[in-house]
Amino acid sequence: MSPVGQFEQRGHDLRQKLLVGVGTMCRRQRTHGAREILSRLACDGLRLYGFGMKTGALQPGATEFLASAESLAWSLCARFAPPLLC
Numbered sequence: 519m520s521p522v523g524q525f526e527q528r529g530h531d532l533r534q535k536l537l538v539g540v541g542t543m544c545r546r547q548r549t550h551g552a553r554e555i556l557s558r559l560a561c562d563g564l565r566l567y568g569f570g571m572k573t574g575a576l577q578p579g580a581t582e583f584l585a586s587a588e589s590l591a592w593s594l595c596a597r598f599a600p601p602l603l604c
Contacts, residue, residue, distance in 0.1 A: 522564065537565050537567045539566075543569070552580055559583070
């Protein structure tokens with residue numbers, strides 16, 4: 519059974535949501551696993567938001583399945599830099 523079907527069995531219709539978050543992708547990002555997971559969920563009719571997606575994962579083939587994504591990795595230097603004065 520697909521993940522979407524498992525949610526439906528428990529009374530949650532993910533297809534009715536505006537956006538569905540997909541997380542814990544960090545260890546799969548440089549593999550075909552991320553693309554496979556995203557494509558299967560997108561084929562089930564979901565608009566997907568990728569949590570923790572590094573730029574290496576946002577390559578052609580995976581991005582086509584995402585409506586949006588975020589990452590903390592890109593801001594690592596900014597988090598440890600002195601505050602900006604505005």
